[in-house]
Amino acid sequence: MLDVIHSRALPMPIYHAIALTVALVVFAPFGSVSAPVAKAAQQQQEQTQKAEERRQDAERKREMEQRQDAERRQDAERAREMEQRQDAERRLEAERRRETDQRQDAERRMDTERKQENGTRSMAPAQIRADELVGQKVINRQSRRELGRVAGIVMDEGGQIEAAVIEYGGFMGFFTSKVAVPWNQLELSEDGKTVSTHLDRRQLRTAAPYERN
Numbered sequence: 340m341l342d343v344i345h346s347r348a349l350p351m352p353i354y355h356a357i358a359l360t361v362a363l364v365v366f367a368p369f370g371s372v373s374a375p376v377a378k379a380a381q382q383q384q385e386q387t388q389k390a391e392e393r394r395q396d397a398e399r400k401r402e403m404e405q406r407q408d409a410e411r412r413q414d415a416e417r418a419r420e421m422e423q424r425q426d427a428e429r430r431l432e433a434e435r436r437r438e439t440d441q442r443q444d445a446e447r448r449m450d451t452e453r454k455q456e457n458g459t460r461s462m463a464p465a466q467i468r469a470d471e472l473v474g475q476k477v478i479n480r481q482s483r484r485e486l487g488r489v490a491g492i493v494m495d496e497g498g499q500i501e502a503a504v505i506e507y508g509g510f511m512g513f514f515t516s517k518v519a520v521p522w523n524q525l526e527l528s529e530d531g532k533t534v535s536t537h538l539d540r541r542q543l544r545t546a547a548p549y550e551r552n
Contacts (some may be wrong), residue, residue: 472527474536477505479533480526486543489534493519503534504549517549 382546487507495501502519526535537548
C-alpha cells in the first residue's frame with residue numbers, strides 16, 4: 340500500500356504523513372506501532388498543516404498584492420484620464436478665447452472701417468448753430484491737409500445756413516483771404532471738431548473772394 344501511495348509522486352511531507360497515518364490504522368490493532376511512531380506521525384501532521392497554512396497565507400498575500408496593483412493601475416488610469424480631460428478643456432477654452440478675440444478684432448476693424456468711411460456727416464442747417472462752426476478747422480477730404488478755418492456763416496432770407504466763410508492763407512492772422520463755400524459742399528466730423536470739403540487749396544485760391552454785403 341505504501342508503494343502505491345509513493346508511486347503517485349505526492350509531496351514528501353504529505354507522503355510521510357499519509358504513510359504514518361496508514362501505519363497507525365493498519366498496525367495499531369496489532370500493537371506493532373510504538374508510541375514514538377505515533378508521536379512522529381502527529382508531528383508530521385502538524386508540520387503538514389502548518390505548511391498548508393503558510394501556503395494559504397502566501398496565496399492570500401499574493402492575491403492582495405495583485406489586487407493592490409490593480410487598484411494602483413486603475414488610480415493611475417483615472418488620473419491620466421482626468422489630466423487628458425483637463426488638457427482638452429484648457430485647449431477648448433483657449434480656442435474659445437482665441438475665437439472671441441478674433442471676433443472682437445474683426446468687429447473693431449469693421450467699426451474702424453465704418454468710422455473711416457463715415458467719418459464725416461452732412462451738416463443739416465437746422466441742426467447746426469453758427470457759433471458751433473466758427474473757428475472750426477477746415478481740411479481737404481482726400482488729403483486730410485488743413486485748408487483754413489471757418490470764419491463765419493452766410494444765412495439766407497429764411498434764416499437757414501447757406502454757406503460757410505472759409506478763411507485761409509495770410510501770416511499770423513494777417514493778410515488772409517476768405518471765400519464762401521456752399522453749405523452742401525461741407526461735412527462735419529463725428530466729433531464736431533473738423534469741417535471737410537472736396538475743395539483743395541488751388542480751388543480755394545481761384546474761387547471768388549467773399550465780400551460781406
